[in-house]
Amino acid sequence: MKSHVITATPSDPDGLLSAAGTEAARHQNFRPGLFLHDLWVLAKARVVSLLVFTAAVGEILAPNALIHWQSALAGLFGIALAGGAGGVLNQIVEPDLDQHMRRTLHRPLAEGRISRRGAIVYAALLMTAAIAILAWGTNPLTLILTLAGTVGYGVVYTLYLKPSTPWNIVWGGLAGALPPLIGWTAITGSIAALPVVLVLLVFVWTPAHFWPLAINCRRDYAKACIPMLPCTHGIDRTRKEVLNYAILTWVVSMIPAFLTGDWIYGGIAWLSGAWFVGMALRLKALPEGQEMDQYARSMFAYSISYLFLLYTALILGKLLLG
Ligand code: HEM
Numbered sequence: 001m002k003s004h005v006i007t008a009t010p011s012d013p014d015g016l017l018s019a020a021g022t023e024a025a026r027h028q029n030f031r032p033g034l035f036l037h038d039l040w041v042l043a044k045a046r047v048v049s050l051l052v053f054t055a056a057v058g059e060i061l062a063p064n065a066l067i068h069w070q071s072a073l074a075g076l077f078g079i080a081l082a083g084g085a086g087g088v089l090n091q092i093v094e095p096d097l098d099q100h101m102r103r104t105l106h107r108p109l110a111e112g113r114i115s116r117r118g119a120i121v122y123a124a125l126l127m128t129a130a131i132a133i134l135a136w137g138t139n140p141l142t143l144i145l146t147l148a149g150t151v152g153y154g155v156v157y158t159l160y161l162k163p164s165t166p167w168n169i170v171w172g173g174l175a176g177a178l179p180p181l182i183g184w185t186a187i188t189g190s191i192a193a194l195p196v197v198l199v200l201l202v203f204v205w206t207p208a209h210f211w212p213l214a215i216n217c218r219r220d221y222a223k224a225c226i227p228m229l230p231c232t233h234g235i236d237r238t239r240k241e242v243l244n245y246a247i248l249t250w251v252v253s254m255i256p257a258f259l260t261g262d263w264i265y266g267g268i269a270w271l272s273g274a275w276f277v278g279m280a281l282r283l284k285a286l287p288e289g290q291e292m293d294q295y296a297r298s299m300f301a302y303s304i305s306y307l308f309l310l311y312t313a314l315i316l317g318k319l320l321l322g
Pocket residue numbers: 046047050051054103104157168169172173174175176177202206209210213304307
């Protein structure tokens with residue numbers, strides 16, 4: 001990994017901008033291993049892995065998934081590629097913002113290891129491959145929903161919502177919530193109540209996933225002039241909203257149990273949701289300071305395990321109860 005000396009200057013007191021690379025540095029420091037890692041980071045592959053997992057669960061819950069295994073595989077590859085394209089589009093728009101935030105400072109475009117033009121070509125290749133694979137292996141509805149996901153995140157959220165409203169992620173979250181439905185439609189070609197509830201579940205989970213992290217990173221967001229809720233409405237209001245959305249997620253997470261009669265899922269959802277709400281209550285009760293900041297990080301980390309657990313429980317129930 002290329003190392004930077006972060007230098008403070010009057011116009012860049014934290015030295016964050018000095019960490020950004022130059023065109024010359026990009027050519028001098030080319031290393032294939034690092035380049036592949038950069039492509040991985042640029043596609044936000046870790047986030048995409050959870051998107052693909054929720055899509056896989058949508059497929060497994062659909063009737064006759066095994067018979068339609070080719071559509072199932074095409075659906076998963078298509079979502080992975082289209083989700084990756086969304087991640088690249090997001091970073092093409094935001095290199096300046098990424099340079100201002102400690103969390104994103106070392107991203108390939110922010111540090112100049114990959115050029116904007118290179119990233120545009122990469123996004124186009126990912127998107128073309130996604131469209132080709134979905135058009136070949138699935139159906140028009142699946143293709144349209146996936147395109148809506150990429151445009152919703154890469155364009156609508158990144159370009160319009162994120163810089164303009166503190167409620168950006170409530171609406172931006174819709175794009176990332178679509179994969180369970182996309183997985184279902186890849187198999188069935190139609191929409192049904194269960195996958196729509198699974199979309200609703202990710203949709204209401206997203207604010208309680210992201211706002212704890214936004215509390216933790218609020219100073220960086222403020223510096224970058226991004227109107228995230230803790231910066232515009234304060235920490236107390238944000239903690240209240242985190243609690244509201246955690247409770248809402250807990251409630252919505254019980255609906256699949258009633259729709260399917262799957263009590264294994266129901267039990268796991270009840271317990272893991274109660275823990276999520278408990279964390280939101282503790283976050284709300286803590287006095288502002290370092291402990292609260294650290295606890296907000298823990299809640300963000302738990303939110304990811306929680307969603308993974310809910311979706312794992314859904315397949316577990318299906319496998320054990322049929
Ligand atoms: C607009 C909606 C969303 C926002 C604003 C958001 C925001 C974020 C942010 C800022 C991070 C930290 C990334 C980093 O460490 O650099 C993150 C991580 C993550 N998000 Fe979200 N997220 C959203 C939706 C989703 C959805 C829908 C999923 C999956 C279903 C998801 C899964 C993840 C995962 C797995 C990580 C951890 C990535 C890692 O460990 O590197 N997110 N999210």
